[in-house]
Amino acid sequence: MHRIKLTDHLILILGVLFLLLPIWVVFASSTHRPETILNQGLQFWIGDYFLETYSAVLFDNTGFTQAVNAVLMLKNSLILGLGFSVGKILISTIAAYAIVYFRFPAGSFFFWIIFSSLLLPLEVRIIPSYEVVSKLGMLNSYTGLILPLIASATATFFFRQFYKSVPEEILEAARIDGAGPFRFFVDILLPLSKTMIAAIFIIMFVVGWNQYLWPILMTTDESYFTVVMGIKQILNDLEGNRIPQYNKALALSFLAMLPPVMVVLIFQRWFVKGLVESEK
Amino acid sequence: MKRQQFDSFTLPYLLIAPQLAIIFIFFVWPAAQAVYQSFMLEDPFGLASQFVGFDNFIEVVSNEHYARSAIFTAIFSGLVAFLSMAIALLLAVKADGILHGQSAYKIMLTWVYAVAPAVAGMMGVFLFDRSIGPLNHLFNATGWPFNPQLDVFDASVTVILVSVWKQISVNFIYFLAGLQSIPRAVREAALIDCRNGFRRFWTVTLPLLAPTGFFVLVINITYAFFETFGVIDTMTRGAPGGGTATLVYKVYQDGFLGADIGGSSAQSVILMILVLGLTIVQFRVIEKRIHY
């Protein structure tokens, strides 16, 4: 029995290594000089240039017209992540409330329209989406960056499922107490959904933060660049014909994943609950 | 539908209005545009366009590279889903079985979820680099003339590995939750009836896990279809020989980079139909899970 447990741990440890080692190598290498990486390959242990590399990446102008540095890109990513998750929760909690708790003729028709938005990811309708956003004068704005991403109804779908799982007796009891639709939503349903909202918030924050293609198209103004699309600039740079700044590229990759990873780590419990129950 | 509901004439419309507005403006309108354009032939700058019926579709479907890309997408999605699910399931079963340190493993196995596909791809670029990448050196050291720049198989290995790596965490979370929702009584009964752990897994655990498994499969296929865009764009851009371009990447490559809007709209519509099928399956599975 004990030996079996030992192999179990071994398998789990191998799994952990498989997942974490690449990230470690990226971090460790980012603390070396680019020449070291160029001559000896990626590094497995921390070097002496952590502060130098990271302060350069975070604060130095990276050669665009304006002073675009990682701090600005991280800020933009944060706005995108927060705006996306908050916006999505605001819109979807009330939309799902209407669908589940109201009897109205067009209800199921609307539900199907909303549901149909799950069919076509942004990637395959990207040019018309761009045209729409620009017709509305929303290019180079956080609104234009965020709203089209919210158009997918994943969260609405989830809240619908969640509300349907709320026992009917609660509504009955509330009605006996004379609660109207507004009071029921604010005083009863929202408090019940608290954990779920937190969970969805975390998941959506990560999804928003990790957007790649849409920000590349949307933002022609460097002050709106996000850190994940910064990766694209690095790649172009690496393929160009100057000395590759491996250390900085690695550092930016690490910085791009750090905030969502921290969020997931800190709110582990909610996030897992949300994932399992939302089922996207 | 015997559920109790409120009756109000205007309130539900007000509540649903923001969501509907966003969906109409940013989903229905562009999607309708895509369908419309799939029947049109237009110059890249949109200065002139003409109706061409199903020509765009015929051209897409008869193109041998589109067929190749479809085959690659199927193999790629199948492998990514299978491998990431198999590894995650193994880890979940092991994590479920141990008592000490389970939460530590759980934390360490889940947070890769938060890494963006594009960032994962970027890490892949470094790890598989011809001169600085340790994985490249490792493969070469085993006698494998690893050459992802030229060899489609090797390049596929790199994008599949990175895509699998990125997806294990999510699958692990679902599988572990699925395992832990199996009632204690059932587990104990199984433990008594069936002493062989491997057989117990096949005959008791796996069937009970099937609904979760099916759901995870759908999620993984969706992931492999769409979200791996970032991985492919950073790592291979469909090279070598167009051998690692998924259907979604081709939409981007032909329509966006190549400025052929009619052709890429036709590809979008084909994908739309594919995803429609997938979503119907997904919807059914979710409904089933909610009801039991």
Added chain:
Amino acid sequence: MKATKTIFAAAAGLAMLGAGAANAATEITFWHAMGGGLGETVNTIAKDFNASQSEYKLTPIYKGGYEETMTAGIAAFRAGEAPNIIQIFDAGSATIINAKGAVYPVASLLNENGVPFHAEDYISGVRNFYADSKGDMIGMPFNSSTPVLYYNKDALAKAGVQPPKTWEEFEEIAPKLKKAGYIALSQSHTPWIFSENFHSRHNIPLANDNNGFDGVATKINYNNEHMRMHFSKAREWQQAGLFGYYGSKWGDNQKPFIDQEVAMWLGSSGSFGGLKKSAKFAFGTTNLPYWNSITKGEEYTTFIGGAALFAFSGKEKAQNEGVAKFFQFLTKPETQFFWHKETGYVPITNAAYKLAQETGYYNDEPDAEVGIQQLNQKAAANNKGYRLGYYVQIREVMTREYDQVFAGTKSVDDAFAAIEDGANKLLARFAKTVQ
């Protein structure tokens, strides 16, 4: 809709719509594809232009690689948000030139805004590529380069050989370089160097209708005996360890040269500036080799590569004037010489070339002159350039097929048949869109 926006923005606290600060100077936007060090040089030029006058403020914006920049420009034009100036690369020139009315031809733009335009001011190799069949420039050549051969001097000395003038000479020296421990050659852009410029260097037509200059071309000529011969040879060299093909990416093929695994590398004359910084050995530059057996001793010029600047139409008069002023500033000999020195791209005007000669720059850096000398070599019917629609996708088809040739999974004949078929379909499709 407005309500939604308000609710959303208020709740999220993000009501920040991008708006340019209003000031007196006329704003001009310039989208470009020059990343890294090249981008810094573009920024310097823009700063200098802004400092040289106060009426206009030019803002250069990096939009990613060539393809991304062109795509972003097209999407922006369709949305009515086009920048004033966009940098479009050689392969995309037909797309933008054929878009009637989208572009304000540079020759007219300059003439109508008080900056006289003379085609003869530009060096001959640069003059025609972005011009119409009458010779009026539609795009302003910007970063112009041409493929050249770089060689590692130590490696060649070790093997006791001279850099090859022709491919016949290459076949003689390559085994010696191999014996000295090097792979003799790599090249960074199979469509550009081994295909398009192969046709220019040997004066072979590349497509019908005068290579697309006289009409919308519909027939590609890549599937010809010379191309099949050249690629069969290249494949043989590769198998014999004389030629390294490291995939389709530029940097992947350049790196082995920098790492001194490969003795000679075919790259861009614009790679010169970067190579000087990254190569830790003495290297030389010479002309792109040609097959003596094809040209019978003649040496024809190559095409320019790189990109040109196009002005979008439908802009305010004041902005167009600013664009004209910027182009005037850009083509000044001093600006061109600075650009040439910093980047290695060729100077586009005769005056700038003369200035570079007079300052003695080429005495110190003889290699920097190779590109422009090659562009001044003998011109004939097929050296003006090519203008082919959907050429970005045609290059994609070529890359796809060449990858397979050098991976050994497709024969040269099959690959060229596939290129011909794929390219002609795309050309026919493009012809339909513009007629």
